[in-house]
Amino acid sequence: MSTERRFSKGEVIFKQGDEGNSFFKILDGSVEVIANYGQEDERELTVLNKNDIFGEMAVIETYPRSSTIVAKDDVLTVEITSKELNGYFSENPDMIFEIMKHLGKRLKELTADYDVLASVLKEVRAAQDKKSESIFSKIKKYIDFYSSGKNNINKPSVESLREASESLKDHKGKIETYNKGTVIFKEGETAKCMYIVYGGQVGIYKNYGDPKQVKLTELFPVSFFGEMGMIADEARSATAVAEMDETFVEIIRPEGLEEMFRESPVKIEMILKHLSYRLRMLTYDYLNACKEINDLYNS
Numbered sequence: 001m002s003t004e005r006r007f008s009k010g011e012v013i014f015k016q017g018d019e020g021n022s023f024f025k026i027l028d029g030s031v032e033v034i035a036n037y038g039q040e041d042e043r044e045l046t047v048l049n050k051n052d053i054f055g056e057m058a059v060i061e062t063y064p065r066s067s068t069i070v071a072k073d074d075v076l077t078v079e080i081t082s083k084e085l086n087g088y089f090s091e092n093p094d095m096i097f098e099i100m101k102h103l104g105k106r107l108k109e110l111t112a113d114y115d116v117l118a119s120v121l122k123e124v125r126a127a128q129d130k131k132s133e134s135i136f137s138k139i140k141k142y143i144d145f146y147s148s149g150k151n152n153i154n155k156p157s158v159e160s161l162r163e164a165s166e167s168l169k170d171h172k173g174k175i176e177t178y179n180k181g182t183v184i185f186k187e188g189e190t191a192k193c194m195y196i197v198y199g200g201q202v203g204i205y206k207n208y209g210d211p212k213q214v215k216l217t218e219l220f221p222v223s224f225f226g227e228m229g230m231i232a233d234e235a236r237s238a239t240a241v242a243e244m245d246e247t248f249v250e251i252i253r254p255e256g257l258e259e260m261f262r263e264s265p266v267k268i269e270m271i272l273k274h275l276s277y278r279l280r281m282l283t284y285d286y287l288n289a290c291k292e293i294n295d296l297y298n299s
Contacts, residue, residue, distance in 0.1 A: 002080045002088055007071040012037070018065045020058025022081040026050050029075035035148035037068035043148035047072060053102055059085060060269075060276040063156075066283075086265055093258040096268055097231070100257075103275040104231035107282065114286050117142060121289055130297050139293050146290035153287045156280040175250055178242035183208070184249070185226060187239045193253045194227040195240075196267075200247025208239035218243065224274050230254060231275075 005024070007013055014020060016037060026048060033045045033054070045067060048054055054069055059082045080088045089096055120138050127135050175198065178184065185191060187208065195202075202219040206212075216238055219225055228234045230252070252260065252271075261268045 002078045002084060005077045005079045007031075007075045007077070009071055009073045011071045013069040013071060013075075013077075014055065014065050016065055016068045020055055020063075020065050021083075022079050023053060023056040023059045024069075024077040024079050025053045027076040027078060030072040031075055032070045032072050034068045034070055037070065041147045043144060045148075053099065056099055056102070057276050057279070060272045061156075061280075063280075089261055089265075089268070093261060096257050096261055097254050099272065100227075100231045100275060103272070103279060104228060107228065107275070107279055108232050108234065110279070110282050110286060114282065114289070117286065117289050117293075121293055124293055124296050130299070136297070139297060142290045142293045143297065146287060146294045149287050149290075153284065153291065155284050156277055158277070175248050177246055177248040180242055180245045180247070182242040182247075184240040184242060185229075185236050187236050189236045190229065190233070191226075191236070192230050192233070193251050194230040194271075195225050196250045196252065197221050197223045197225070198248050198250060200242060200244040202247060202249070203241045203243045205239045205241060208241065222270075224271065227271070227275065 004027070013024070013031065016035065028050055030047055030049045031054065032047055035043045035045055055065070057063060058065055059080070120142065124130060124135060124139060129135070178200075184195065184202065187206065197219050198221050200221075202223070202225065204216045204219065204225065206214045206216060225240055226236070229236055231254075252267075257268065
């Protein structure tokens, strides 16, 4: 349920702004990810190598390509279209978790970059002389990133998530029910599972039970949480607490994904859409912060 594709060194595999309906896995060689290809402000974002995947977000969601992919050397890939995706997962169930981990890795890396960016932005806001060499050396990469990605500052729509959530309501798996006040997991814990809320309400807190406690968000049906602990081997960054009696959730573990796909492919689709949406939102916020740095420096 896939097609091998070969590309010669320098060949454009797809362009920024193209409508996409397939993703690729690199079997041999490497590719460059380039923003504003062929323009004065062209910028290489990264290089992908053997076993890396690219273009997956255009398959998970209907969305134009966000960058241009160029063969860095002779490249052998396997291409999977959106129509072939379920068949590909059936034949390669390990790829379900691989794609989730790929999206999780990108989220983790961009979150770390965003935390640094937020600190730099705070410094730029406070700086008296925004044209100083010391400030410029810190913010140059953010100005460059904004210049290369300014055409992509489009806030992603939640429509695909909303539609997938409606489909998910009738596909409940193994459910656990919690009373109000039950701590589902604690900040700092490690556990390779994620959750879907089907009923009740879940609160997500920093410093839960401490005088500095802060509620980050409230989750209602149908919402996901805890996914980064499952796919990125991260310690829990917050505490999850049931906020109503009869709050019921489904627990999802990596080893259960293949069975879940056989029984309810819509759940896998929803998890992928959820991760893709998170990544698009974080990219949108990152680009906006880069824009503010650019505007402050040039004001």
